[in-house]
Amino acid sequence: MKRNILIAVAAIFVATAATWAFWPGDPAMHAEDSHDESDDHGDNHDEEGSLPEGFVGISDQQIEDASIEIESVQLGAAVELVFPATVAAAPSASAQIDARASGVIRSVNKNLGDFVRQGEVIARIESGEAATLASQVAAARARVDELSAIYDRELRLFEANVTARQDLESALANLQVARSELARAQSAVAAAGVSGDGRSLAVTSPISGQVTAAPIVLGSFVAAGDELYRVVNPNGLQVEVALPSADAIRIQPGDDAVLLLGENREIGARVRSVTPALDLESRSATAVLALASSVPGLQPGAFLQARIRPSGEIAHDSISIPEDAVQIIDGQESVFVRTERGFQARPVVAGARSGGRVVIESGLAPGSRIATANAFLLKAELEKEEAEHGH
16 A cells, blocks of 8 residues: 555656656746846837937948048148239230220221230221322332333343343342332331221230220320230230248249139139349249139239248148048038948048148047048938938
């Protein structure tokens, strides 16, 4: 009997142990596991949500595919000297057209702002000088006709052995002098642009360009030497810069320069020459800058600001980076600094720009690695991400 009881107890113990082994688990344990798992997901979310504003995540392969170039920031920027400058026309690109004789203005063919061609007749002056020149041509031509007849007669007589050779040679010499006088008179008429009726003289432009001044008045009387027009060739403009004596020796022909035209417009230029002596009154030298290209609307007499970079001079305490690296983000000039997982937009204060580079006054430290070429792609990606989060 006791044996049967022991067998029954052992069976119950084995069954209980087997049931415990295959039980799904303690609810408290499952709750704890579930809590740990949710904490892991929460860490990941917190990690993503804590990314700084302006961060763009991008892999090395994506950087290579997008052709984004990276440059290490270093100290050293080209020195730039800033001077006031004035636009002027080169001597061969400007012309003051005066009346060559006294008379009355009978025709005005060009007005202020019009374009003219070299040699084009732009006005006419009715003048007694025109009649004088025309009469000189007529007299010279008549003299040539007369002496030509005399020479022909002397030639016939000489061939008939009636006159001596000396008479023939004398007639030929007189004819040649008369012909020379006729040629001179005709040249004078052509140069003066005498009209066919011999009453007016032509006013012509010696260069091609645009009329910048036209004090001429139709029907008015002008004296010889009075200004009628002023013409400037816009392709022949140059910029003159007054250099203080201390800076004049630092500027050399060939130095690069940038001209500020206002409204953030800049054009490239190059130093063509520097006067070897100082002006006695201003105690300054003059640097002449040649424009890299013609600038529409640029007029002689306009005031500009010129930034000249002396060759070989470097500011070792300044930073300059390519202009492509600077992007406008939320109205602030910024650069994209390389991080372990992408790029971080960092606001900077940009200074002078020249030769495709910009000086960074603050916001960027030497040794930083920044995106340069195609940095605008990072800006586009950042704006895209902000737009998506905004929705």
